[in-house]
Amino acid sequence: MNSIVTIAHRQKLVIVGNGMVGHHCVEQLIERGALAHFEVQVFGEERQRAYDRVHLSEYFSGSDAETLALGDAQLYGMHGVRLHLGEAVLEIDREHREVVTSLARYPYDQLILATGSYPFVPPIPGSEAEARLVYRTLDDLDAIRAAAASARRGVVVGGGLLGLEAANALKSLGLEAHVVEFAPRLMPVQLDADGGAALRAQIEALGVGVHLSRATQAIVAGEDYRYRMNFDGGEFLEADLIVFSAGIRPQDALGRSSGLDIAPRGGVVIDEHCRTSDARIFAIGECASWNGSIFGLVAPGYSMARNVASALAGEAAATFGGADMSTKLKLLGVDVGSIGDAHAATPGAKSYRFIDEANASYRRLVVDASGKRVIGAVLVGDNSYYDTLLQYVQNGIALPADPSTLILPVSDGAPSLGADALPETATICSCHNVTKGSICSAIDAGCSDLPMLKSQTKACTGCGGCAALLKQVFEHELVARGVAVDKSLCEHFAYTRQELYALVRVEGIITFEEMLAKHGRGHVGCDICKPAVGSILASCWNQPIMDPSLVPLQDTNDTFMANMQKNGTYSVVPRIPGGEITPDKLIAIGAVAKKYDLYTKITGGQRIDLFGAQLHELPDIWSELIEAGFETGHAYGKSTRTVKSCVGSTWCRYGVQDSVQMALTIEDRYKGLRSPHKLKFAVSGCTRECAEAQSKDVGVIATEKGWNLYISGNGGMRPRHAELFATDLDDETLIRYIDRFLMFYIRTADKLQRTSVWRESLEGGLDYLKQVIIEDSLGLAAELEAQMQLVVDRYECEWANALKDPEKLKRFRTFVNDKRADPDIHFVKERGQRRPIAAAELNLIPVTEEVV
Amino acid sequence: MATSSNAVRVQNPELWQSVCTRQDLIADSGVVVWLDGAQVALFYLPGEQQGRTLHAVDNHDPQSGANVIGRGLVGSLKGELVIASPLYKQHFSLVDGSCMEDPGQRLRVWPVRFNGDEVEIGVA
Ligand SMILES: Cc1cc2nc3c(=O)[nH]c(=O)nc-3n(C[C@H](O)[C@H](O)[C@H](O)COP(=O)(O)OP(=O)(O)OC[C@H]3O[C@@H](n4cnc5c(N)ncnc54)[C@H](O)[C@@H]3O)c2cc1C
Ligand code: HEM
Ligand code: SF4
Ligand code: SF4
Numbered sequence: 001m002n003s004i005v006t007i008a009h010r011q012k013l014v015i016v017g018n019g020m021v022g023h024h025c026v027e028q029l030i031e032r033g034a035l036a037h038f039e040v041q042v043f044g045e046e047r048q049r050a051y052d053r054v055h056l057s058e059y060f061s062g063s064d065a066e067t068l069a070l071g072d073a074q075l076y077g078m079h080g081v082r083l084h085l086g087e088a089v090l091e092i093d094r095e096h097r098e099v100v101t102s103l104a105r106y107p108y109d110q111l112i113l114a115t116g117s118y119p120f121v122p123p124i125p126g127s128e129a130e131a132r133l134v135y136r137t138l139d140d141l142d143a144i145r146a147a148a149a150s151a152r153r154g155v156v157v158g159g160g161l162l163g164l165e166a167a168n169a170l171k172s173l174g175l176e177a178h179v180v181e182f183a184p185r186l187m188p189v190q191l192d193a194d195g196g197a198a199l200r201a202q203i204e205a206l207g208v209g210v211h212l213s214r215a216t217q218a219i220v221a222g223e224d225y226r227y228r229m230n231f232d233g234g235e236f237l238e239a240d241l242i243v244f245s246a247g248i249r250p251q252d253a254l255g256r257s258s259g260l261d262i263a264p265r266g267g268v269v270i271d272e273h274c275r276t277s278d279a280r281i282f283a284i285g286e287c288a289s290w291n292g293s294i295f296g297l298v299a300p301g302y303s304m305a306r307n308v309a310s311a312l313a314g315e316a317a318a319t320f321g322g323a324d325m326s327t328k329l330k331l332l333g334v335d336v337g338s339i340g341d342a343h344a345a346t347p348g349a350k351s352y353r354f355i356d357e358a359n360a361s362y363r364r365l366v367v368d369a370s371g372k373r374v375i376g377a378v379l380v381g382d383n384s385y386y387d388t389l390l391q392y393v394q395n396g397i398a399l400p401a402d403p404s405t406l407i408l409p410v411s412d413g414a415p416s417l418g419a420d421a422l423p424e425t426a427t428i429c430s431c432h433n434v435t436k437g438s439i440c441s442a443i444d445a446g447c448s449d450l451p452m453l454k455s456q457t458k459a460c461t462g463c464g465g466c467a468a469l470l471k472q473v474f475e476h477e478l479v480a481r482g483v484a485v486d487k488s489l490c491e492h493f494a495y496t497r498q499e500l501y502a503l504v505r506v507e508g509i510i511t512f513e514e515m516l517a518k519h520g521r522g523h524v525g526c527d528i529c530k531p532a533v534g535s536i537l538a539s540c541w542n543q544p545i546m547d548p549s550l551v552p553l554q555d556t557n558d559t560f561m562a563n564m565q566k567n568g569t570y571s572v573v574p575r576i577p578g579g580e581i582t583p584d585k586l587i588a589i590g591a592v593a594k595k596y597d598l599y600t601k602i603t604g605g606q607r608i609d610l611f612g613a614q615l616h617e618l619p620d621i622w623s624e625l626i627e628a629g630f631e632t633g634h635a636y637g638k639s640t641r642t643v644k645s646c647v648g649s650t651w652c653r654y655g656v657q658d659s660v661q662m663a664l665t666i667e668d669r670y671k672g673l674r675s676p677h678k679l680k681f682a683v684s685g686c687t688r689e690c691a692e693a694q695s696k697d698v699g700v701i702a703t704e705k706g707w708n709l710y711i712s713g714n715g716g717m718r719p720r721h722a723e724l725f726a727t728d729l730d731d732e733t734l735i736r737y738i739d740r741f742l743m744f745y746i747r748t749a750d751k752l753q754r755t756s757v758w759r760e761s762l763e764g765g766l767d768y769l770k771q772v773i774i775e776d777s778l779g780l781a782a783e784l785e786a787q788m789q790l791v792v793d794r795y796e797c798e799w800a801n802a803l804k805d806p807e808k809l810k811r812f813r814t815f816v817n818d819k820r821a822d823p824d825i826h827f828v829k830e831r832g833q834r835r836p837i838a839a840a841e842l843n844l845i846p847v848t849e850e851v852v
Numbered sequence: 853m854a855t856s857s858n859a860v861r862v863q864n865p866e867l868w869q870s871v872c873t874r875q876d877l878i879a880d881s882g883v884v885v886w887l888d889g890a891q892v893a894l895f896y897l898p899g900e901q902q903g904r905t906l907h908a909v910d911n912h913d914p915q916s917g918a919n920v921i922g923r924g925l926v927g928s929l930k931g932e933l934v935i936a937s938p939l940y941k942q943h944f945s946l947v948d949g950s951c952m953e954d955p956g957q958r959l960r961v962w963p964v965r966f967n968g969d970e971v972e973i974g975v976a
Contacts, residue, residue: 491930523899524880526927527936527943556923556938559881564938568918615923811883816876818886822919824912839917 010039011109013312014099016089016254018044020053021285021301022114023070028309030079038312040081041106043099045088048138049073054298059141060169062717068138092258094278112308113255113268113276113283117248117296122157126219131227131242135166144243148173151240153225155179157216159186161329163245167208170243172719178209178237180229182246185212190327190338191378194355198362198380202334205360206721211237250287250294263289272319273311274304282308295323299431306433324394324430328379328386335383340393341366341376349375352404356381363407365389372399374406384765387469395426409767428473429459429466436473443477450474489751490528492520497676497751501536510541512553531555532751535638538674539746540787542794557636560812561798562618567825567836570618571611572598573635574625575671578645578663578683579606588628596621599833605642605680607633612834614821616814622799631671631797638752639674640681643667644692648685648702657702659685662731666700669735672795673742676749676758680715694722697755698738703727707734711741711769712759720756723766726774736785740773743784868965868972877906877971882935884911884922887973892962893922894971895935895946907946908964908973913937914957921959 013029015022026042029035044050051068059068076083084101091100098105119134121127130147134140148154154170156163159181170177179186185196186203200210214231222228225238255261255268261277263269267289274282285301286294295301300323311317328337344351348369355362361381368375374392379385385407391397392406400406422428424437434457447453453474454460460470488494495503500515509515512533516525525533534553537543557563562570574589589608593600596617598610613621622632634640643666646652648659663683673679682693683700693699699710705728713722726737749758762769771777802808814822827834871885877896885892891911898905911919916939924935927943929952934943943952949959963974 492928522928524897524926524928524933526929526934527925527941528927530925530927555925556920560923564920564923566916566918566939568916568920568923568939810876811878814884815886815891816883817872820886822891824919 010037012107013038013040013110013112014106014108015040015042015112015114016099017114017116017251017285017287018042018046018050018083018085019114019116019285020050020070020298021116021305022112023050024302025112025114025284025305025309026076026081027071028306029312030075030081032309032313032315034309034313035079035081037314038110042076042081042083043087043089043101044083044085046137046139047086049083049085051138053136056135056138056141057165057169059138060145060172061719065138089254092254092281094258094281097280109280110312111281113281113287114285114301114305115251115254115287117286117294118251119244120247120249121244122216122246124216124219126227127242127244130240131219133241133243135162135169135243135245136248141169144169144241145173147241148175151175151226153178153239154241154243155229155237155239156243156245158245158247159183159210159212160189160245160247161187161327162248164203165329166243166245167203170241171206171208175241176207176209178211178239179203180211180214180216180231180237182215183212186210187336187338190336190342191380192343192364194353195362195364195378195380198355198360199334199336201357201360202381206334209237248286248296250289252287252289255283255287263292263294265289265292265294267294270304270320272321273317274308274320284308290320291322293322295325297323297325297327299323299433300325302431303433326390326393326430328383335379335381337377337379337383337386337389339377339379339386339390340374342378344376346375352407354404354407354409356409365403365407367399367403371403374399374403377407382765387466391422391426395423397421422473428470429457429461431466432458432461434459439470439473440477443474443481448478489532490526492516492522492525492529493533494521495519497532497536498748500533501540501747504533504536504540510537510543512537525553527555528751531558531638534558535674535676535751538639539791542672542674542791560615560618561632561636561802562613563636565611565836568822569611569825569836570613570615571609571635572613572618572621572625573603573607573609573633574630575633575667576607577667577671578643578660580645580660580664585628585630588625588630592621592624592628595624597834599835603635603642605635606644607635607642609635612827612836614814614825615812616821619803619809619812623803626797626800626803632799634672634798637674638677639672640667640670640679642680644680644682644696646683646685646690648683652685654688655685655702656704657685657707659683659691659700659702662700662702662707662734663691665731665735666698666738669792670738670742672798673791675742675746677752677754679742679755695719696722698741700734706730709734709737712755714754714756718756720760723759725766725770736781737773739788740781740784741769743788744769744772744780747784867975868967869975870967870970870972872971874966874969874971880926882922882924882926884919885971885973887975891919891922892973893935894964895926897926897933900933906964906966906971907933908962909935909944909946909949910960912959913939914959915940915942915954 048065050070052070087101087103089099089101098107119136133144154175155178156167157180159179163179167177167179185193186199204210216229217232218230220228222238226240228236228238230236250267252262252266252268261269268276268283268287270276270283270288270290274284276283284304286296304320307317307320326339344366349366352365364378366376373396377389422436426436428434428436438457442453442457447456460467503519515533530553562572565571593610599612601609603609643663645659645663649655649657666681680696681698682691682696684691684693685702689701693701694710695713695715699713699722701708707729709726709729710722711725714720745755745758826837828837877883879896879898882893882895892908893911895907911922913920920938924938927934929943933946935946936943944959949961951957965972
């Protein structure tokens with residue numbers, strides 16, 4: 001771009017702080033060509049280069065420091081920006097125009113402070129070590145993780161936005177989590193009293209303790225846990241670790257010590273050009289105070305960074321004039337949104353409120369004195385209203401005749417403005433200030449897919465909150481330009497999975513060849529469309545998967561009805577319905593495992609997995625298992641896996657229903673059901689929930705009067721709490737609802753979409769699903785039940801079927817022309833069983849090829 | 853793409869060795885034969901009109917180090933017949949053994965033909 005210009009007279013620019021805003025400023029300087037005029041040095045106190053603090057919590061749910069890092073690791077180096085990490089600036093010597101670190105002094109001509117904030121920890125006696133954790137940096141999170149390893153209960157002090165996020169993190173680390181808040185409600189800044197109450201109800205329902213109006217006086221040694229927090233009024237709460245999230249304070253220490261003007265409530269004072277009281281020094285992001293306010297969000301920081309970068313690049317810079325502090329987020333799975341003047345503080349403002357105590361949801365719409373414009377809103381429980389309301393506020397769109405319709409529940413999901421109703425000036429991404437107009441020009445300039453649009457306009461690369469809206473605008477604009485939006489499954493089918501499903505049903509298609517001939521391209525297919533169509537065919541017609549026309553469609557695990565492991569051997573999982581097994585059957589499994597020398601392990605699904613079988617051994621193993629009364633467990637398929645159950649009322653002193661019997665009924669009904677992704681179930685015999693039903697696709701929990709049904713939960717990489725769907729059902733209604741739910745999912749989900757992701761993508765959300773399943777709003781219920789019954793009636797154990805047919809058994813030969821086993825498979829003994837040899841232990845295979 | 857020696861099909865091999873019969877093959881899918889210490893995966897595509905109906909490639913998956921290619925899924929990608937490894941799902945051309953995702957991986961390929969009902973592999 002603008003690389004080699006005369007560098008002789010470049011001024012020295014120093015940036016203190018390599019956080020989100022400091023980093024954005026560097027990016028903007030590079031983009032605007034300012035490096036032609038400046039030699040840039042950046043100092044960061046943290047060890048890591050700039051990372052996405054907004055998504056910090058994902059560090060506990062799968063992301064590592066490198067995925068959270070912002071921008072390309074080479075960016076600074078490529079442009080000659082020098083980055084000093086782990087080197088804090090200790091002092092600014094304004095007289096000599098130098099910054100001082102523990103290593104050296106560095107001169108500057110211009111200086112930018114981007115030092116962010118630090119967490120405020122109230123001075124409470126006894127607050128130290130693991131009773132003084134905070135939640136701001138990667139290192140903080142490492143400290144929390146380390147403390148959590150030996151802890152059972154964690155407390156977060158502070159019930160604001162970050163505090164609830166921290167509580168969620170504690171929960172995800174497996175701790176019992178509590179929140180202690182000084183104010184009489186949660187999220188006191190964003191929510192009003194009713195909103196706070198609704199949020200509290202939802203958070204408590206998730207098992208997080210909420211303690212309001214509590215001021216902690218002292219922290220002392222605990223009796224049952226490590227620490228005890230004494231509140232005023234004599235109450236106390238014990239915990240093994242305590243995280244403070246009692247607000248942030250601008251990191252203005254350098255400004256103070258060097259005599260810059262500091263605002264009364266903290267923060268380095270800046271003018272509308274982000275200049276401090278020293279004209280050579282700028283301050284941006286959370287360390288800056290404009291007009292007496294600091295801005296604890298990333299969007300205003302980014303806009304300051306842009307302004308300073310364009311000023312230094314010699315462009316006519318925009319001025320900073322405050323910022324929109326609207327936020328939406330999902331806290332512990334609960335939607336919370338706050339827009340504009342949420343507290344109706346504007347004189348003459350009037351409010352509309354909607355309260356649904358049954359579902360603990362709350363919405364408030366604040367309009368101005370004239371009643372013509374929306375100026376604020378509060379949402380708890382359902383953020384589908386957020387995008388539209390924000391557009392009303394930001395773009396001054398005139399209210400509909402009856403403003404209350406904007407927050408009232410509507411039968412088909414939240415009201416939406418529709419992408420076409422938004423003016424060109426409408427802000428779509430507030431983090432990077434991208435308008436609908438600039439998205440349209442990018443599309444006009446040839447941007448044809450979403451990832452490209454994101455990288456060109458930067459839209460949706462900040463907090464990610466605008467993802468849904470951006471996609472909507474993008475697709476709407478493409479359609480408006482006559483471009484078809486490509487949702488093709490793969491190069492062979494220009495249809496989505498849902499469309500293919502409809503074609504199979506409507507045209508009664510039963511083979512892949514027929515499907516490909518009628519609706520696809522080519523005559524072979526690929527590893528995307530073959531299993532996808534194979535799964536649809538099985539969901540609809542449930543023919544044995546080993547039938548010759550179906551075999552070539554299956555992934556290897558389905559083809560050989562076992563799970564391939566890393567060395568090419570298989571694991572075998574017989575069905576153990578509900579996890580209930582007789583001693584004789586247990587012995588039978590043991591005998592088979594012993595005979596074939598299979599590594600044996602209990603699975604997370606209450607069954608037994610036998611590893612290390614070679615292809616040619618599978619039929620023998622299965623004939624012995626079937627002889628002993630077992631059926632296939634479908635552990636290899638995108639299909640019903642297990643129904644986990646607790647022992648229930650027959651043995652347990654707390655049980656109120658026979659959870660084992662119900663688990664058996666459910667497993668027997670849905671075993672073998674093929675679906676877009678695997679399905680897991682569980683049944684608990686009482687509210688203590690020992691079977692962990694709320695982490696399953698279908699969870700059933702016994703009540704005094706019957707069963708509560710939970711849906712769309714998920715364990716695994718991205719856990720999701722199941723949602724309560726219906727209460728106190730009798731046996732028959734429970735099964736009917738599950739029939740309908742599963743068939744509706746199979747009919748409408750995308751390929752490889754778990755019920756959790758499907759449910760989140762359903763327009764209209766849980767309410768819509770309830771209408772379809774419970775109230776039968778689409779008139780589909782009878783059809784869904786009949787379709788399920790067909791699948792149930794056609795069930796046959798696939799292994800029993802295969803063993804009857806010599807043609808099918810031909811497949812199970814390691815070599816079709818030789819009886820030997822695969823000579824490259826080697827095992828070693830460990831803890832009394834055999835396991836695959838590791839590449840490093842086997843010098844025949846080069847290590848580099850083996851490691852993946 | 854660089855052509856390595858095994859990418860070139862031997863046009864007139866000196867020796868055709870019979871490995872199995874047509875009945876051992878499975879339409880649109882793979883089986884594996886033992887060939888003097890090598891493991892060869894055979895894919896039979898009876899419906900293939902333009903291309904060849906029979907392909908022979910190495911059963912050894914260079915990425916996982918396991919002998920599993922014969923148990924992969926046959927497909928076509930951008931007009932080329934491919935086999936997807938069942939473990940890490942990378943695709944290899946059935947024609948020349950090259951890997952779509954990683955030029956550093958390649959499968960050995962053998963000439964193969966029907967002689968009546970016998971399946972024969974060219975070995976020299
Ligand atoms: C868990 C969490 C969730 C959040 N969620 C959201 C959200 O959903 N939406 C939103 O808009 N905002 C959110 N925020 C706030 C957002 O992260 C901040 O607004 C943003 O990071 C501010 O950027 P900054 O560069 O001003 O400060 P920071 O990102 O804090 O960066 C400042 C950097 O300067 C360094 N530094 C300080 N002093 C010195 C010194 N003397 N020498 C060298 N380096 C120094 C610090 O170590 C730090 O790395 C969240 C914050 C947290 C912690
Ligand atoms: C190739 C990949 C995988 C294979 C072969 C596999 C196989 C299995 C098997 C055989 C079981 C035992 C269940 C039973 O008894 O039937 C199981 C359980 C489980 N798997 Fe996987 N799995 C795979 C990938 C995953 C992934 C990616 C996740 C996370 C996203 C996951 C999450 C789980 C969980 C949470 C359980 C426990 C279920 C329970 O407690 O009910 N699995 N898996
Ligand atoms: S969930 Fe209830 S019934 Fe089941 S084992 Fe636990 S306490 Fe007993
Ligand atoms: S958690 Fe990872 S390593 Fe463990 S079984 Fe699942 S995929 Fe394999």
